[in-house]
Amino acid sequence: xxxxxxxxLMLPVLRIAAEGETRVPLVAQTIADQLGLTxxxxxxxxxSGKQRLLHNRVHWAKFYMSKAGLIDSPKRGIFIAxxxxxxxxxxxxxxxGVETLKSFPAFVEFYGQAETSAAxxxxxxxxAAANSGVTPEEQIEGxxxxxxxxxxxxxxxRVLEQTPSFFEYLIVELLVAMGYGGSHEDAARQLGKSGDxxxxxxxxxxxxxxxxxxxxxxxxxxxxxxxRPEVQGFVGSLVGxxxxxxxxxxxxxxxxxxxxxxxxxxxxxxxxxxxxxxELMVExxxxxxxxxxxxxxxxxxxxxxxxS
Numbered sequence: 172x173x174x175x176x177x178x179x180l181m182l183p184v185l186r187i188a189a190e191g192e193t194r195v196p197l198v199a200q201t202i203a204d205q206l207g208l209t210x211x212x213x214x215x216x217x218x219s220g221k222q223r224l225l226h227n228r229v230h231w232a233k234f235y236m237s238k239a240g241l242i243d244s245p246k247r248g249i250f251i252a253x254x255x256x257x258x259x260x261x262x263x264x265x266x267x268g269v270e271t272l273k274s275f276p277a278f279v280e281f282y283g284q285a286e287t288s289a290a291x292x293x294x295x296x297x298x299a300a301a302n303s304g305v306t307p308e309e310q311i312e313g314x315x316x317x318x319x320x321x322x323x324x325x326x327x328x329r330v331l332e333q334t335p336s337f338f339e340y341l342i343v344e345l346l347v348a349m350g351y352g353g354s355h356e357d358a359a360r361q362l363g364k365s366g367d368x369x370x371x372x373x374x375x376x377x378x379x380x381x382x383x384x385x386x387x388x389x390x391x392x393x394x395x396x397x398x399r400p401e402v403q404g405f406v407g408s409l410v411g412x413x414x415x416x417x418x419x420x421x422x423x424x425x426x427x428x429x430x431x432x433x434x435x436x437x438x439x440x441x442x443x444x445x446x447x448x449x450e451l452m453v454e455x456x457x458x459x460x461x462x463x464x465x466x467x468x469x470x471x472x473x474x475x476x477x478x479s
Contacts, residue, residue: 174212177228177235181267184232188242189252189260199229234321235269239278247332281320311467323449326458330422330448331392338390339372341457342420345448346374348455351384376416384416385409391423399428402442409438417441420448 180202187198203213203225215224233250236242241256252260255275264271272278330341346352352374376382387405389397402419409417415438419425422445433440443451452458 172206172208172212174208174215174225174228175206177231178268179266180228180232181236181271182264184229185236185241185252185256185260185267188233188250189257192245192249192251194248194250195226195229195233198233199223199226202229234324235272235278236267238281238324239272239275241272241275244328247328281324311465319453322453322459323446326449326452327422327445329458330445331390335390338388338422341452342372342386342388343374345451345455345457346386348457349451351376382416383414384418385412385414387417387419389419389421389423391421393423395423396426397421397423397429397442398426399432402429402432402440406433406436406438406440409440415439418443421445422448 183202183205184198187193187201208225213223213225216222217224217227233242236256237244237250239255241253241259242250243253244250259267269282273282330338333341343352371388372386373383374386376384385408389401391397397419402425405417405419409415417438417440419440420443424444424446425442430442433442
């Protein structure tokens with residue numbers, strides 16, 4: 172039989188996760204047994220040949236439901252149905268899909284208002300492209316956006332699992348990758364050595380050290396928010412040092428009051444929340460590597476021009 176698509180797998184995945192902590196391979200094996208899949212079907216790979224098709228679809232079913240708050244991940248590689256997930260199962264749904272998830276605010280915030288126009292495997296994506304009104308280019312961009320959002324979510328989770336010293340190391344790597352600090356050695360010597368009130372470190376803005384940027388780095392857990400008092404304390408430290416440029420980095424978010432506060436400042440203060448942090452990590456290649464490059468070719472009109 173054909174392996175169900177990732178949306179069709181959401182309900183069985185959630186049911187298994189409601190029984191206790193589990194992993195993707197275990198869930199895939201249980202579902203394969205329930206469906207009576209042959210050994211060949213269980214070993215079917217994605218077109219890339221790098222992952223089993225069933226495992227891939229279970230992963231995406233789990234990932235999307237986690238964005239809706241139906242699944243929790245107590246530690247890396249392990250997941251379990253959340254209270255909201257168990258409550259949904261108590262309603263005895265016939266199925267769970269993206270449209271179901273859109274009734275959960277957390278998923279709407281993550282996924283946006285865009286229609287589901289990409290899927291985690293090529294065959295399903297091809298069918299979606301044929302049945303939708305969007306162009307192949309839009310399909311590719313939509314798929315890339317979803318993959319990037321998934322990568323950023325995984326990056327942030329991994330950063331939170333690391334030590335505070337690793338977080339300082341990450342900020343150094345990112346700032347150097349962005350062209351600040353001169354070198355890794357110089358940047359490492361500057362960041363984390365200040366200890367001056369609300370300042371965690373100072374880094375040269377350019378290789379000659381003509382100007383400096385003061386840094387505050389706070390590794391907060393999900394659900395926390397950096398408020399105006401913390402940002403105001405950071406600004407106060409800048410004033411005390413006679414500095415006019417600062418960057419406040421956090422793995423969480425900034426409150427509305429904190430964001431409004433910096434708008435009227437004489438100093439130039441940049442707030443980087445967890446979302447922006449992972450966006451910059453992806454953009455500048457920190458903590459990530461290229462998995463696949465797809466070349467999309469177009470017709471060369473000049474080649475077919477008799478005037479060329």
